[in-house]
Amino acid sequence: MRTRLTLLLAVATLLGSGCAKKEAALTANSGSNPAPRKVLHFGNGTEPQDIDPAIVTGTPEYRLLQTFSEGLVSEDPDMQIIPGAAERWEISPDGLTYTFHLRADGKWSNGDRVTAQDFVATYERMLNPVLACQYAYMLYNHVVGAKAFYDGKTTDFSTVGLKARDARTLVVTLTQPAPFLLHAMNHYAWYPVHIATVKKFGGLTQRSTAWTRPGNYVGNGPYVLKKWIPNQIIVAERSPTYWDRARVKIDEIDLYPIELADTEERMFRTGQLDVTNEVPLTKLAVYRREHPESVHVDPYNGLYFYRFNVQRKPFDDVRVRRALALAIDRESLVKNVTLADETPAYNFVPQNLLGYRSEHTFKADLTEARRLLAAAGYPDGRGFPRADLLYNTLEKHKTIAEALQQMWVKNLGINITLVNEEWKVYIDDQHSRNFQFQRAGWIADYIDPHVFFDLWETGGGNNDSNWGNAEYDRLLHTALGAPNNPARYAIYQKMEQILIAEMPVLPLFNYTRARLISPRVKGFYSTPLDNYPWKYADLAP
Amino acid sequence: MLRFIARRLLETIPVLFIIVTATFFMIRFVPGGPFTAEKAVTPEVMRNLERAYNLDQPLWRQYAGYLGKVVFHGDLGPSFKYPNRTVNEIIADKLPVSLELGAISLALALAVGLPLGVLAAIKRNTWLDYLCSSVAMIGICVPTFVLGPLLVLTFAIHYGWFNASGWYGPIDRVLPSLTLGCVYAAYVARLTRGGMLEVLNQDYIRTARAKGASEVRVIFRHALRGGLLPVVSFLGPAIAGILTGSFVIETIFQIPGLGREFVNSAFNRDYTLVLGTVILYAALLIGLNLVVDIVQVWLNPKLKFE
Numbered sequence: 001m002r003t004r005l006t007l008l009l010a011v012a013t014l015l016g017s018g019c020a021k022k023e024a025a026l027t028a029n030s031g032s033n034p035a036p037r038k039v040l041h042f043g044n045g046t047e048p049q050d051i052d053p054a055i056v057t058g059t060p061e062y063r064l065l066q067t068f069s070e071g072l073v074s075e076d077p078d079m080q081i082i083p084g085a086a087e088r089w090e091i092s093p094d095g096l097t098y099t100f101h102l103r104a105d106g107k108w109s110n111g112d113r114v115t116a117q118d119f120v121a122t123y124e125r126m127l128n129p130v131l132a133c134q135y136a137y138m139l140y141n142h143v144v145g146a147k148a149f150y151d152g153k154t155t156d157f158s159t160v161g162l163k164a165r166d167a168r169t170l171v172v173t174l175t176q177p178a179p180f181l182l183h184a185m186n187h188y189a190w191y192p193v194h195i196a197t198v199k200k201f202g203g204l205t206q207r208s209t210a211w212t213r214p215g216n217y218v219g220n221g222p223y224v225l226k227k228w229i230p231n232q233i234i235v236a237e238r239s240p241t242y243w244d245r246a247r248v249k250i251d252e253i254d255l256y257p258i259e260l261a262d263t264e265e266r267m268f269r270t271g272q273l274d275v276t277n278e279v280p281l282t283k284l285a286v287y288r289r290e291h292p293e294s295v296h297v298d299p300y301n302g303l304y305f306y307r308f309n310v311q312r313k314p315f316d317d318v319r320v321r322r323a324l325a326l327a328i329d330r331e332s333l334v335k336n337v338t339l340a341d342e343t344p345a346y347n348f349v350p351q352n353l354l355g356y357r358s359e360h361t362f363k364a365d366l367t368e369a370r371r372l373l374a375a376a377g378y379p380d381g382r383g384f385p386r387a388d389l390l391y392n393t394l395e396k397h398k399t400i401a402e403a404l405q406q407m408w409v410k411n412l413g414i415n416i417t418l419v420n421e422e423w424k425v426y427i428d429d430q431h432s433r434n435f436q437f438q439r440a441g442w443i444a445d446y447i448d449p450h451v452f453f454d455l456w457e458t459g460g461g462n463n464d465s466n467w468g469n470a471e472y473d474r475l476l477h478t479a480l481g482a483p484n485n486p487a488r489y490a491i492y493q494k495m496e497q498i499l500i501a502e503m504p505v506l507p508l509f510n511y512t513r514a515r516l517i518s519p520r521v522k523g524f525y526s527t528p529l530d531n532y533p534w535k536y537a538d539l540a541p
Numbered sequence: 542m543l544r545f546i547a548r549r550l551l552e553t554i555p556v557l558f559i560i561v562t563a564t565f566f567m568i569r570f571v572p573g574g575p576f577t578a579e580k581a582v583t584p585e586v587m588r589n590l591e592r593a594y595n596l597d598q599p600l601w602r603q604y605a606g607y608l609g610k611v612v613f614h615g616d617l618g619p620s621f622k623y624p625n626r627t628v629n630e631i632i633a634d635k636l637p638v639s640l641e642l643g644a645i646s647l648a649l650a651l652a653v654g655l656p657l658g659v660l661a662a663i664k665r666n667t668w669l670d671y672l673c674s675s676v677a678m679i680g681i682c683v684p685t686f687v688l689g690p691l692l693v694l695t696f697a698i699h700y701g702w703f704n705a706s707g708w709y710g711p712i713d714r715v716l717p718s719l720t721l722g723c724v725y726a727a728y729v730a731r732l733t734r735g736g737m738l739e740v741l742n743q744d745y746i747r748t749a750r751a752k753g754a755s756e757v758r759v760i761f762r763h764a765l766r767g768g769l770l771p772v773v774s775f776l777g778p779a780i781a782g783i784l785t786g787s788f789v790i791e792t793i794f795q796i797p798g799l800g801r802e803f804v805n806s807a808f809n810r811d812y813t814l815v816l817g818t819v820i821l822y823a824a825l826l827i828g829l830n831l832v833v834d835i836v837q838v839w840l841n842p843k844l845k846f847e
Contacts, residue, residue, distance in 0.1 A: 050625045057578060132589035134582055151585060207593055208619035208627065230626070230634060231797035232708060258706075258795055262690065266705035267795075269698050424573025424810055431581055441579075461581040 037251040038539045040521065043264045043277040047231050047257040051212045053188040054126045054133040059443075060257065063531050065188040067236050067253065068219035072100050072119070072170070072190065073182050077525055077536065079354065079447050081182045085114055085192065085220060086170070095177035095481075102168040107241040108194050109217075109224040116164035121195040123162045130205040138189035138445070142181065144173045177480050179488055180448035183354075187446050194218035222248045222535045231257055249523075249538040265516065268294075274518040274539070281339045281396070284514060293519050297341045300511035301350055301528035302443035303452065304342070304400075306389070307505045311466040312436045314385050319376040321503040326362065326369035327411040328404060330509060337403045338396070340514040345507035348499050349452040349492070350528070356449040356489050360497045366411055373412055381413025388419045391439035392426040400508070401439065430464050443511070447528060450479070453495050456504060467504035546831065553827050560823045561611070561816065565604055568807070568815050575621035575810045594621065607816070617820070618813035622806070628817035631802060636821070638708065639798035642721065642790070643783035645714055647776075649722030650729050655772070657726070658733020662741060662768070663760060673730060680727025689720040689793040706795040717794040721787055725779060732775050737768035766840055773840065777833035781825040785818070 045060040053065055074084035086100040106114035126133045127140060127150045140146035144161030148154050161173030174181070184190070195204070197218045202209030210216055217225045222244065223236035234255040238248050258264045261278040268276050279287065279295070287295045308315040315321055330344030343351070346361035370380070378384045389405070391397040398420065405416050421429065429435050442462075444451040454460065457476055458468025475495050482488035499505075513530050524537040576582055576590050591597040595606065610616040617628035626634075654677075661673035693716060697705045707713050740746065741764055749763045788800040799818065806814035838844045 047623075049623055052625070055624050057580070129585075129589045130593065132586060132593045134576070134578075134586055134590070136586060137583050207624045210625060212625050229797060230623070230631070231801065232795070256707075256795070260792055263706050263793060263795055266690070266693050266698060267707075270701065270705040272704055272707065423808065424577045425571075427577050427579055428572040430579075431577070461583055464581075 038249065039252045039254060040250050040537065040539055041254050041272060041274045042256065043258045043267070043273050043275065044234070044255040045257065045277045046259055048234070051217065051225070053191045053193060054122075054131055054135075055207060056188070057134050059530055062188060062529070064234065064236075064255065065191055065221075066531050067221055067223045067255075067534055068217070068225055069188065069191040069193075069221040070242075071185055071188070071192070072102075073185050074533070075183070075186050075447070075527065077527075077533070079183075079527060081186075084186075085119075089182075095179065096174045098172040098174070098181065099165075100170040100172070102170065103243055104168065105243045106220065107243065108220050109239050109241055110194070110197075111241055112194070112196075112218075113167070114192065114220050115167040116170040117167065118192050118195060119170050120157075120162050120164045122192045124157045124160075125193070125195070125198065125204045126189070127157075127160070128205050131207065133189075135187075135189035138184065138187060142174050142176075142178050142184075144175050176477075179480065179482070179485065180446065180450050183448050184446045192220060194220075223253060226252075233257075244535060248535045250534065253534060268516045268518070273516075274521050275524065276516040279340075279514045279516055281514075284339055287516065294516045295514065296517050296526075297512050297514045298526040299343075299350065299528050300443070300513045300530055301353065301447060302441055302511040303345060303348065303350060303507060304439075304441045304509050304511060305345070305505045305507045306404075306437050307430075307435075307440045307465050308437045308503070309433055309435055309466055310504055311433075314376070314378070314387060315437055317376045318502055319372040320378070321506070322362075323369040323372040323376070323412060324408065325503050325506045326365045326372070328407055328506075328508070329364060333400065333403055334509050337399055338509060340512050342509040342512050345509050347496055348456075348505070348507055349449045349496070350444075350510045353449050353528070354447055355485065356492065358496050359493050360500055362500050369412060373414070378414070381415075384414040386417060387414070388417045388436050389438065390419050390421060390426060390429065390435045392423045393420045397439050433464060433466060437506075440505070441511070444529065449489070449492055453479070453492055456499065465504045467502065469498055469502065472498050542835070546835070549831050549834075553824075556827060557820065557823055561608070561820060562604070564816055564819045565607065565812075566600075568810070568812055569600060571810065573810055575812060577810065594619075607813075611820070617817040620811055620814050622809045622811040622814065628813045631814065632799065632817055632821060635797060635799040635802060636784075638796060639787075639791075639800060640784055642714070642717055642787075642796060642798060643780070645718040646721035646725060647780065647783055649718055650725030653722070654726040654729025655733055655769075657730040658772075659737055659760065659765065659768070661730065661734040662737030663756075665738060670734075674734065677727040677730040677734075680723050681731070683723075685720050685724060685787065685789045686793060688723060689717070689790060692716050692720055693793075706793065708794070708796045713794075717790050717796060720794075721783070721790050725783070728775060728779070729772055732771040733768060736771040737764060740764045740767040743767070770837060770841055773833055773836050777829045778826060781822065781829045784825060785822045 044063060046058070048061045048064055049056050049058065051061065051064050051068060053069065056065070070084045072084055072086040073081050076082045085102055085106050087103040089098060089100045091098055102114060102116055108114060123139060125131060127136055127146055129150055129152055136150055140150045145159040146161070149157060149160050163171045165171055178184070197216060198204055198209070198211050201211035201216055214225050214228050219225070222239055222242045224239045225234070226237040227233065227235035236253040236255065238251050239245060242248065256273065258267070258277065261280040264273060264276040264278060265280055265283060267273040284295070308321050310316055334342045334344055346363060347358035349356060349358060351357055373379070373381065389401055391401050401418050405418060408414050408416055430438060430440070442452065442455060453476055455462050456467065456472065457463065458470070458473050472495055475491050479488045479491040482491060513526060517524060520540040522538040522540055524532065526532055576587060582590065588597070595603055607618065610618065619627050620631060623631065657673045657677065661670045664670045693705050696716060697703045703716055704713055746759060746764055749759050754762070785799055785803060788804045790796065791798045791800045802814060803818045806818060
């Protein structure tokens with residue numbers, strides 16, 4: 001029996017020690033072992049799906065693609081369009097033809113030249129229905145013939161308005177003017193891929209391939225993919241072939257997929273991270289007091305709102321929708337609940353987006369809210385039917401919903417029921433319009449007020465409110481043909497007037513992104529799309 | 542014994558089949574799918590996506606296709622969420638990490654829990670027993686999401702001995718293993734104490750003492766064997782749980798283990814990854830329960846392989 005017992009203990013010990021695989025220590029703790037190279041340690045949110053621009057859909061992936069790839073155009077720190085892979089371009093007077101001239105020194109990370117044919121082949125792949133790219137609409141909504149090709153009505157790509165006139169000239173022809181196209185082109189849906197590499201590792205229409213793995217991946221951006229250990233680290237190394245490499249100052253960026261803001265904050269304190277993706281809201285005030293130099297809060301191109309289902313009672317009555325919107329103290333909400341310097345929203349578009357400012361806003365007005373509610377048949381909230389507010393299960397949304405619930409009880413005498421659902425169930429209910437009113441948010445894919453007006457087009461894929469207005473739709477399309485931005489923005493002002501009168505959604509605040517940044521990081525800034533042009537950043541020794 | 546093992550292994554096949562079938566259909570009937578996203582996917586794109594993953598086919602055909610691939614090729618399919626990785630690769634990458642974390646934690650749990658339990662049983666109703674039992678109770682009550690950050694605050698941030706999180710060098714194994722190990726150590730201590738107390742009251746222990754055996758010999762030679770039985774029963778499912786990872790520990794310490802995939806795959810409706818992790822967990826659970834049964838017969842002369 002002693003033998004058996006000894007054996008048992010030996011197995012337990014073996015389990016304990018035998019499996020200890022010794023991995024080479026990465027340079028995670030920069031504090032203890034200062035490297036001669038400039039290495040930035042960056043918290044990148046969730047684990048990225050992939051780095052194939054035709055496959056991915058999220059923000060962490062967007063940041064990675066900006067690290068490893070570059071589109072035809074780029075954006076400077078003021079969000080103005082600057083040259084990227086294209087050194088210059090011309091737009092035809094009717095706004096329908098864009099001719100891009102690629103730079104002569106544009107190279108892929110394997111040394112190949114970046115050509116106009118690469119872009120055309122990338123877009124052909126993206127529009128191939130078999131690949132099922134989720135952002136294909138970013139192309140087929142604008143480009144001549146692209147929708148027919150995507151729908152399989154033709155297999156002849158020469159019918160699509162994407163053509164390489166020669167190795168350095170790309171011509172894009174649109175179905176209707178899209179004044180925001182250059183900004184939209186800074187979205188990764190328009191980034192090129194190295195077609196020969198994609199072909200080599202599984203083919204052009206295969207979603208699950210290994211072409212994006214370290215060692216295989218070829219990109220044209222400021223950094224190259226050196227290492228990717230899923231759920232642990234992605235190492236980006238300065239590209240020796242990038243055309244603007246002289247401007248790139250940081251040698252290596254280590255991107256960590258970290259889901260918990262608290263974990264990030266602890267890593268920041270031990271020096272494992274130079275830049276975090278978030279800050280735990282409960283610690284924001286402490287950091288502001290004790291380390292204000294590390295706290296950075298930037299505007300984020302998004303709107304937090306509640307969406308009404310205008311076909312469900314009681315929100316089929318515009319007076320009820322407006323009453324709820326007017327009875328909220330948004331200043332108090334952002335100051336006491338959301339805590340990260342969000343701006344209260346009294347309109348439908350984040351302000352000062354490429355110079356657009358709403359002329360029409362509403363304001364909190366309790367008297368008017370009570371009058372509207374009484375006119376709708378619910379004086380002092382009497383007889384108000386059950387109204388369920390749906391939100392996805394997250395502490396922040398719950399807290400906001402509870403605050404608003406209290407405001408409506410106090411100000412209007414109506415009691416809202418809070419209902420939470422797991423994310424995908426909640427989204428499913430949203431898209432099937434199985435809700436009375438629900439929490440929602442919208443983060444733009446690119447910088448232009450159009451993104452926020454496009455949302456509420458009648459029957460639009462992301463409208464989900466059952467609201468529609470023929471005049472609004474007409475203005476939306478008229479705006480696209482406007483000769484210049486001031487003319488286009490004037491039309492948007494009219495559209496915003498309609499939205500305020502009809503209130504299909506209840507705007508609450510515009511998002512911000514709060515993060516911790518080590519003072520040794522210089523020249524780093526976040527764009528309103530929450531991505532970072534790395535080539536402007538530097539690290540102090 | 543071989544017949545016993547062979548019979549048990551044969552019984553495993555229908556059990557696994559039922560688990561796979563139930564999981565396959567349950568996850569399909571949950572609202573939302575792998576491509577349900579806040580930004581609505583246009584109907585054309587959705588059609589193509591479903592075609593790309595064979596989701597446009599009747600459910601029975603998808604099921605038959607999946608089962609065929611798993612049984613005949615051991616192919617768990619591509620992940621929906623991470624298209625450039627297959628489920629086999631994800632498990633192969635992450636299981637060793639969870640295994641390593643689990644093994645160290647388990648060794649720690651046994652090294653601490655067993656002596657504490659034995660000590661508490663021998664010194665029953667003394668201050669030592671109360672101390673050991675209280676420590677064990679605290680270990681069970683303090684959740685890992687409290688203990689983990691506390692350890693990080695103390696040893697990583699205050700003393701600077703460790704990284705706050707990550708899984709890079711051997712030193713990064715310390716805090717997560719300690720956190721996970723403490724919980725299991727507490728259970729092991731409680732179970733060992735209970736098991737030992739029961740055994741120490743048995744006649745054969747009295748006989749051993751009457752024959753003049755030393756207390757050390759009584760405890761380690763005669764009592765411990767029987768006292769360990771509840772611990773062994775507990776260790777079967779515990780090892781399966783520990784090896785398939787701990788969601789909380791892996792999230793707090795940023796460990797690339799399988800535990801997070803277990804939970805996140807369900808949230809992501811990553812059908813193939815959900816099935817892959819469930820199959821793995823079920824197989825481990827069944828396998829380890831078999832091992833537990835064998836060990837129990839081995840330790841307890843009253844039991845036989847039947």
